[in-house]
Amino acid sequence: MRALVLTRYGGPEAVELTDVPQPSPGVGELLVRVHAAGLNPVDYKTRAGALKMIHSYRLPIVMGNEFSGVVEAVGPGAGRFAIGDRVFARVVAIGDRVFARVDRSVLGAFAEHTVVHEDHAAQMPTSLDFPAAAAVPLAALTALQALRDELQVRPGQRVFIPGGAGGVGTFAIQIAKYLGAYVATTASARGEALVRRLGADLAIDYTRERFEDRLIGYDAAFDLIGGDTLARLWSVLVPGGRVVSIAGPPEPVTARKDLGRGLALAAAFWFTSLTTRLRAARHRATYRYLFMHPSGADLAYLASLIEANELEIVIDRVVPFADAKAAMAYLETGRAKGKIVLAMT
Ligand SMILES: NC(=O)c1ccc[n+]([C@@H]2O[C@H](COP(=O)([O-])OP(=O)(O)OC[C@H]3O[C@@H](n4cnc5c(N)ncnc54)[C@H](OP(=O)(O)O)[C@@H]3O)[C@@H](O)[C@H]2O)c1
Numbered sequence: 001m002r003a004l005v006l007t008r009y010g011g012p013e014a015v016e017l018t019d020v021p022q023p024s025p026g027v028g029e030l031l032v033r034v035h036a037a038g039l040n041p042v043d044y045k046t047r048a049g050a051l052k053m054i055h056s057y058r059l060p061i062v063m064g065n066e067f068s069g070v071v072e073a074v075g076p077g078a079g080r081f082a083i084g085d086r087v088f089a090r091v092v093a094i095g096d097r098v099f100a101r102v103d104r105s106v107l108g109a110f111a112e113h114t115v116v117h118e119d120h121a122a123q124m125p126t127s128l129d130f131p132a133a134a135a136v137p138l139a140a141l142t143a144l145q146a147l148r149d150e151l152q153v154r155p156g157q158r159v160f161i162p163g164g165a166g167g168v169g170t171f172a173i174q175i176a177k178y179l180g181a182y183v184a185t186t187a188s189a190r191g192e193a194l195v196r197r198l199g200a201d202l203a204i205d206y207t208r209e210r211f212e213d214r215l216i217g218y219d220a221a222f223d224l225i226g227g228d229t230l231a232r233l234w235s236v237l238v239p240g241g242r243v244v245s246i247a248g249p250p251e252p253v254t255a256r257k258d259l260g261r262g263l264a265l266a267a268a269f270w271f272t273s274l275t276t277r278l279r280a281a282r283h284r285a286t287y288r289y290l291f292m293h294p295s296g297a298d299l300a301y302l303a304s305l306i307e308a309n310e311l312e313i314v315i316d317r318v319v320p321f322a323d324a325k326a327a328m329a330y331l332e333t334g335r336a337k338g339k340i341v342l343a344m345t
């Protein structure tokens with residue numbers, strides 16, 4: 001089958017579209033004919049070797065983290081799906097308990113077939129086509145787990161989401177609104193109309209204004225940008241405010257809770273997050289870095305929101321599989337509005 005394969009860590013030239021053996025489903029797994037696959041920053045970060053501290057893959061691997069497609073075979077012990085079901089899933093979990101995958105030559109979604117554990121898959125919303133469904137798993141699960149589970153957003157709370165126009169942000173704005181929050185976000189002029197349409201109550205053009213000059217009294221922040229944005233956002237919070245980041249430094253809880261790892265990684269993360277945690281303490285706030293986890297149950301919940309028209313899927317572009325490298329280069333510019341999707345068929 002055709003697959004986008006990472007042969008060595010590096011730049012865009014490190015991946016190639018080539019033929020690899022078709023995988024077969026193991027215990028509890030589904031073999032899926034992939035119809036579309038979503039691109040995410042983790043793809044180019046993996047390619048560059050930027051995540052090696054968390055996990056260094058034994059190359060080559062098939063790239064790609066999420067897909068939509070049709071079940072073609074079920075492995076031993078898998079009983080939740082039948083051949084012919086239209087499913088979507090987050091397929092690879094970096095640092096999750098799915099490390100068994102890593103020992104195989106084939107593990108990704110950028111391929112004509114992939115395998116996924118049935119616990120990580122859900123039935124596709126009937127209202128979506130394959131490209132729209134493939135845009136959902138990684139980004140929407142991340143937003144849901146950060147806002148509902150980690151920040152525990154309640155109706156009436158004020159939530160700041162820096163970076164609202166991208167893959168995660170377009171879901172995060174809508175989920176925070178669904179949970180009843182007042183939502184402020186940042187976007188350049190290129191993304192302002194989009195974030196407002198998705199429900200943002202306040203959109204600040206980060207290229208023209210400093211958000212900390214406009215915002216005060218926020219209960220929580222979901223940081224999608226990291227760096228200078230994360231360093232500056234503490235003053236917008238109430239005392240006791242909570243910050244969850246997916247782009248800042250991982251901290252010790254990340255190592256234990258999200259990655260299931262031991263003291264060594266927790267200690268390394270303790271050092272890398274020290275400055276951020278000290279800033280949080282100075283503002284009597286809390287800091288947590290979240291690694292999302294695959295979950296068929298959470299995906300089914302998201303599917304129900306989509307069916308109820310509570311969640312719009314924002315797609316920047318759908319690109320033929322043959323142009324996967326160009327699509328990844330575009331994502332890497334950091335300018336995508338919503339999601340970029342590869343169409344396999
Ligand atoms: N830890 C996890 O589990 C996890 C999961 C998912 C994603 N992530 C990480 O989260 C980050 C966001 O992911 P994504 O998929 O949303 O990325 P993305 O789709 O590439 O984000 C692109 C968007 O970011 C906006 N942007 C860029 N710089 C900005 C800034 N300084 N302030 C405000 N907006 C800015 C751009 O808007 P303009 O063009 O208007 O500037 C663009 O629309 C990435 O670092 C990704 O690796 C982590």
